[in-house]
Amino acid sequence: xxxxxxxxxxxxxxxxxxxxxxxxxxxxxxxxxxxxxxxxxxxxxxxxxxxxxxxxxxxxxxxxxxxxxxxxxx
Numbered sequence: 001x002x003x004x005x006x007x008x009x010x011x012x013x014x015x016x017x018x019x020x021x022x023x024x025x026x027x028x029x030x031x032x033x034x035x036x037x038x039x040x041x042x043x044x045x046x047x048x049x050x051x052x053x054x055x056x057x058x059x060x061x062x063x064x065x066x067x068x069x070x071x072x073x074x
Contacts, residue, residue: 002026003063005055007040008033016042020050020069022058040072048072 002025009030011017018040021033037058038050050073059065065073 003034003058003061004066005037005058005063005069006066007068010039018042020055020072022063025064 003022004025005020005022006029007018008021008023009017010019019033020037020040022035022037023031023033027033035054035058037054038048040050041047052073055073
């Protein structure tokens with residue numbers, strides 16, 4: 001089972017809201033996830049919330065973050 005940390009879209013049509021989730025690499029973008037680590041809202045202020053402790057835990061277990069998620073986590 002290959003795990004990846006990536007964004008899953010949520011909210012109404014036209015809104016740019018995402019959840020930061022851990023899921024299997026082959027699953028659909030908005031499909032089942034293993035764990036929700038936080039959220040991210042794209043816009044003027046780029047609001048975000050990320051559980052850094054759990055993010056570090058999943059990295060230690062071998063989960064690969066997407067390029068966007070790795071930039072958000074900085």
